[in-house]
Structures are given as C-alpha cells and as structure tokens.
Amino acid sequence: MSAIQGARERARAEVTAAIKEEARRQVAREGAVKLSLRAVARELGMVSSALYRYFPSRDDLLTALIVDAYDALGAAAEGALATADGREPLERWSAVCRAVREWALAHPHEYALIYGSPVPGYSAPQATVVPASRVALALLTVVLDAHAAGALRAPEGAVVPEAVGADARALAGTLGIELPEAALTGFTAAWAQLFGLVSFEVFGQFNKVVEAREEFFAHAVAALGRATGLPWTSQSD
Amino acid sequence: MSAIQGARERARAEVTAAIKEEARRQVAREGAVKLSLRAVARELGMVSSALYRYFPSRDDLLTALIVDAYDALGAAAEGALATADGREPLERWSAVCRAVREWALAHPHEYALIYGSPVPGYSAPQATVVPASRVALALLTVVLDAHAAGALRAPEGAVVPEAVGADARALAGTLGIELPEAALTGFTAAWAQLFGLVSFEVFGQFNKVVEAREEFFAHAVAALGRATGLPWTSQSD
DNA sequence: GCAAAGCAAGAGCACCGCTCTCGTTGTTGG
DNA sequence: CCAACAACGAGAGCGGTGCTCTTGCTTTGC
Numbered sequence: 001m002s003a004i005q006g007a008r009e010r011a012r013a014e015v016t017a018a019i020k021e022e023a024r025r026q027v028a029r030e031g032a033v034k035l036s037l038r039a040v041a042r043e044l045g046m047v048s049s050a051l052y053r054y055f056p057s058r059d060d061l062l063t064a065l066i067v068d069a070y071d072a073l074g075a076a077a078e079g080a081l082a083t084a085d086g087r088e089p090l091e092r093w094s095a096v097c098r099a100v101r102e103w104a105l106a107h108p109h110e111y112a113l114i115y116g117s118p119v120p121g122y123s124a125p126q127a128t129v130v131p132a133s134r135v136a137l138a139l140l141t142v143v144l145d146a147h148a149a150g151a152l153r154a155p156e157g158a159v160v161p162e163a164v165g166a167d168a169r170a171l172a173g174t175l176g177i178e179l180p181e182a183a184l185t186g187f188t189a190a191w192a193q194l195f196g197l198v199s200f201e202v203f204g205q206f207n208k209v210v211e212a213r214e215e216f217f218a219h220a221v222a223a224l225g226r227a228t229g230l231p232w233t234s235q236s237d
Numbered sequence: 238m239s240a241i242q243g244a245r246e247r248a249r250a251e252v253t254a255a256i257k258e259e260a261r262r263q264v265a266r267e268g269a270v271k272l273s274l275r276a277v278a279r280e281l282g283m284v285s286s287a288l289y290r291y292f293p294s295r296d297d298l299l300t301a302l303i304v305d306a307y308d309a310l311g312a313a314a315e316g317a318l319a320t321a322d323g324r325e326p327l328e329r330w331s332a333v334c335r336a337v338r339e340w341a342l343a344h345p346h347e348y349a350l351i352y353g354s355p356v357p358g359y360s361a362p363q364a365t366v367v368p369a370s371r372v373a374l375a376l377l378t379v380v381l382d383a384h385a386a387g388a389l390r391a392p393e394g395a396v397v398p399e400a401v402g403a404d405a406r407a408l409a410g411t412l413g414i415e416l417p418e419a420a421l422t423g424f425t426a427a428w429a430q431l432f433g434l435v436s437f438e439v440f441g442q443f444n445k446v447v448e449a450r451e452e453f454f455a456h457a458v459a460a461l462g463r464a465t466g467l468p469w470t471s472q473s474d
Numbered sequence: 475g476c477a478a479a480g481c482a483a484g485a486g487c488a489c490c491g492c493t494c495t496c497g498t499t500g501t502t503g504g
Numbered sequence: 505c506c507a508a509c510a511a512c513g514a515g516a517g518c519g520g521t522g523c524t525c526t527t528g529c530t531t532t533g534c
Contacts, residue, residue: 006531006532007531008480008481008530008531008532011481012480012481031354032354033270036520036521036522037521037522037523038520038521038522039521046482046483047482047483047484048521048522048523049482049483049484049485049523049524049525050481050482050483052522052523052524053480053481053482057522057523058521058522058523112353112354112355113354115436115440115442116349116353116354117268117269117349117350117353117354117440118349118440118441124441124444129445132442155460156463157459157460157463158456158459158460158469160456161449161452161455161456163448163449163452164447164449164452164453164456166449167446167447167448167449167453170448171446185453185456185457186460188446188447188453189434189453189456189457189460192430192433192434192436192437192442192443192457193429193430193433193434193457193461194433195433195436195437195442196429196430196431196432196433196434196436197426197429197430197433199352199429199432199433199436200429200432203352203354203355204355204361205352205369205429205432206429207361208366209404209408209425210401210404210425211400211404211407212398212400212401212403212404215398215400215401216398216401216404216422216425216426218398219395219397219398219401219422219426220422220426220429220430222394222395223392223394223395223423223426223464224430226393226394227460227464232395243500243501244500244501245499245500245501245511245512248512249511249512273489273490273491274490274491274492275489275490275491276489276490283513283514284513284514284515285490285491285492286492286493286494286513286514286515286516287512287513287514289491289492289493290511290512290513294491294492295490295491295492
C-alpha cells in the first residue's frame with residue numbers, strides 16, 4: 001500500500017498483522033465465539049492490555065477479520081471468474097459458485113463469520129460493504145457479459161412488481177450497469193439463493209438429506225444460472 | 238404430556254419453564270452470545286449454581302431454546318399450510334414461505350439461533366432433527382399434493398446426476414413418499430434457497446440492495462415454486 | 475535536547491461458566 | 505410413622521473473560 005515511514009510505524013503494522021493472524025487462527029480452529037483477546041495476547045507473548053493499542057475492542061478485531069474473510073472469499077470468486085474467462089456463461093457462473101462453495105467448506109468458521117449470524121451489533125460496519133460485494137459482482141459480471149452478447153434470455157414467470165422493479169432500476173443506476181429489471185431482480189434472488197445452498201451444506205442442514213454434496217450443488221447451481229437467464233447447451237450441467 | 242405426580246415434580250417443571258422463558262427473553266433481546274446463566278438466575282431470584290440442577294450447562298440451555306425455536310417456526314409454517322388449505326399449489330407454497338419469513342423477521346435472534354452459525358459444537362444434537370424438519374415437511378406437502386393431483390410439472394433443465402438421484406430415492410424411501418427424483422431434488426434445492434432469501438433479509442445482506450422486501454420475497458418465492466414444478470395461473474404471483 | 479506522543483506492563487474491576495460443599499426439605503420404603 | 509435417601513437452594517471459590525487505569529520507558533518531531 002503506502003510506504004512505511006519509521007521503525008515505529010513498521011513495528012505497528014507488523015504487530016497488527018500478527019494479532020490478526022493469530023486471531024484468525026483461533027477463529028478457524030474454534031469459531032468466533034471462542035476468540036479471546038487474552039489468548040491472542042498470550043500466544044504473542046504480550047500482555048492483554050497492550051493489545052488495546054491496536055484494536056480498541058474485541059468487536060473491532062472481529063470486524064477486521066470479517067473484512068479479511070469477505071476479501072478472501074471475494075478473491076476466490078474473482079479468481080474463478082478469471083480462470084473461466086472465455087467459456088460459456090453457464091460454465092463461468094458455475095465456476096464462481098463452485099469457488100464460493102469450496103472456500104466456504106475450507107474455511108467454515110470464517111464463512112460463518114460473514115454469512116452466519118451477525119455477532120457484533122446488527123448493522124454491518126461500513127467498512128465491510130465493499131469487500132462483501134465482490135462475490136456478487138463476480139457473479140453479476142457473468143450475467144452482464146451474457147446480456148452484452150445478446151445471449152441473456154428473459155426470465156419466464158410473472159411480471160416484476162413495480163416496487164421491485166424500482167429497486168432494480170435504482171441498483172442498476174448505482175452500479176452504472178444496464179440490465180433489464182427482470183434480469184437484475186432474478187439475479188439478486190439467485191445471489192441470495194446461492195448462499196442458501198452453501199450455508200445449508202456448511203452448517204450441516206443437509207446431513208442425512210444430501211450425501212452427494214458436490215454433484216447436488218453443481219446441479220442446483222446450474223439450474224440457478226438457467227433460471228437467471230443464462231443460455232445453456234443441452235449437455236452442460 | 239404425562240400427569241405430574243408430586244409437588245416436587247410440578248415445581249421442577251415450572252422452574253424449568255421459567256428458566257427457558259427468561260433465557261428466551263434474553264436471547265430475543267441481546268442474541269445468543271449474550272445469554273448468561275448468571276443473569277437468568279439473577280432475574281429469577283435464584284443463585285446461579287441452583288440453575289445447574291435444571292440444565293447441566295449453558296449449551297444445554299441453548300439447545301433447549303434451539304428445539305423450541307425450530308418448533309415455533311415449524312408451527313408457524315404448518316399453521317400457514319392449514320390456513321391455505323384447498324387453494325392453488327403455488328398459493329399454498331407462497332403462504333408457507335411467507336410464514337417462515339414473517340416468523341424470522343419477528344424473531345431475528347431466535348432465527349439466527351437455528352439458521353445462523355451453529356454455536357455449540359458442530360453437529361446438531363439428535364433432539365433437534367425432528368423439529369427442524371417441520372418446515373421442510375410443510376413445504377413438501379404442497380409439492381406432494383400437487384404431484385398426487387397430477388399437476389406437478391417435470392422440472393426443466395439438465396438430467397439429474399446419478400448420485401444425486403440416488404440420494405433422492407433414499408430420501409423418498411426414508412420419508413415413505415413417492416416423488417420423481419428430479420422433483421425431489423429440485424425441492425431440496427428450493428428448500429435451501431428459501432432460507433438463503435430469508436437469511437439475507439434477516440441478516441442485513443439486502444441493505445441498500447432490496448428495499449421493497451416483501452414484494453421481492455413474494456416474487457422470488459413464487460419463482461422458486463414454479464421452478465420446483467408447481468403449476469401456476471397467469472396472474473398468480 | 476526536550477517535550478510530546480506512543481508503547482508495554484501490571485493491577486484491578488466486574489462479569490462469566492462451572493464445581494464443590496453444606497444445611498434443608500420433600501419423597502418413599504420398611 | 506419415621507428413618508434413609510434424593511433433590512434442592514445457597515454460598516464460596518476457581519480460572520477465565522473484556523476492559524480500564526496508572527506507571528514508567530522509548531521513540532518521534534520540533
């Protein structure tokens with residue numbers, strides 16, 4: 001990022017990073033509930049009160065971890081998008097979804113941190129909204145590209161209610177994109193539904209119900225992409 | 238249930254209920270993380286150690302609340318199903334979904350308790366699986382009735398992968414129901430996706446994205462029902 | 475070179491989950 | 505009927521938590 005000026009600032013950056021790293025390790029091992037400032041300080045060989053020079057409270061440390069988790073998941077999604085560049089829309093869509101699922105399964109506690117119950121306050125801190133949008137934007141890219149190529153089918157089904165269409169227009173304006181109301185509305189629903197599939201698997205709701213998890217997910221996600229209007233060849237799944 | 242024998246057992250049942258009630262109040266107000274045995278005991282005018290005569294640990298108290306929450310949500314879903322009896326399949330489907338959403342919005346912390354990050358251990362205690370299935374069974378009833386009436390459309394899209402179909406057959410066997418593999422697979426996905434929609438709204442992921450929450454939900458849920466194969470008239474939404 | 479700011483350390487506060495002991499009280503079998 | 509027993513409430517206490525405040529030391533900037 002920016003050049004580090006003196007030894008003090010460098011030390012501060014390093015200690016801050018070390019705290020976050022140890023905290024992330026604890027969250028990954030035991031979950032956010034078990035994260036303890038004292039344990040982090042102990043592991044780092046400092047006294048607990050010293051840690052408050054770097055994070056004003058436990059919730060602030062957790063918020064930093066939340067931002068990092070959003071960024072890591074977003075990077076995974078964007079990486080999958082880049083790797084699937086040039087392929088069919090539905091394949092790109094599925095690739096991003098698969099990356100989300102795999103990251104979630106590899107980091108269940110960090111996934112729970114961002115898509116489980118919000119643990120500090122009720123409204124997410126402002127700092128989290130940009131990193132949080134990265135997955136959605138990766139998915140949206142697929143839809144936008146398909147639309148630009150004239151390959152996006154109009155979603156079947158009922159007409160979009162006026163208030164919902166207004167939301168879609170406002171959102172399109174905010175993002176500076178061009179997409180039919182129905183398509184953007186359907187995409188928003190698919191975005192939320194994707195995380196329903198992932199959360200149910202990560203949180204154990206599919207126990208004794210779905211065993212072939214990966215195949216089920218691929219199948220469901222492909223259907224989700226088709227419902228969003230992405231074109232498909234007869235064999236794609 | 239069973240007749241209460243002596244004064245002691247009656248007292249025990251009453252104290253147990255009072256503890257759960259106060260604990261539920263605390264969870265509803267501050268969330269599961271803030272639930273404190275000592276605070277519950279204090280509020281009930283007893284000493285904290287006495288509470289351990291009724292619940293062996295904090296996690297056991299939480300588990301009891303989880304079971305109650307599943308039951309309350311299940312009852313809401315079943316109530317909606319009963320109220321919508323005799324109406325069109327898609328209306329019944331939407332009614333159950335709406336009941337789930339409304340319960341979740343009315344009891345966000347209790348919803349987070351059951352569909353957010355699992356807070357005690359990783360695998361849900363055995364006692365939770367039956368109450369947890371009530372919502373799914375209410376939704377499934379709609380699909381089964383439509384199928385029995387010959388009104389269920391075959392889901393379009395790719396063929397169901399073999400392993401996924403095997404899961405569907407096994408599940409149909411366990412439940413003692415008759416439903417085509419593709420339909421049951423699609424239903425399972427829709428079930429998870431429904432909770433994606435609800436969780437995103439309850440957990441604040443729709444902030445600054447969807448404002449017309451109720452209309453959006455109704456629209457998305459109707460599409461979900463149609464994707465599952467429920468028949469629809471041109472005007473239903 | 476010195477004042478100001480940043481920092482680590484320690485003591486301490488109020489709270490937590492949980493355990494153990496000790497009288498008391500309701501239950502029950504002889 | 506009453507003695508043995510089991511369940512119970514109260515209290516003290518242990519090790520842990522988040523967080524604050526004070527006390528010196530060190531680095532920084534004028």
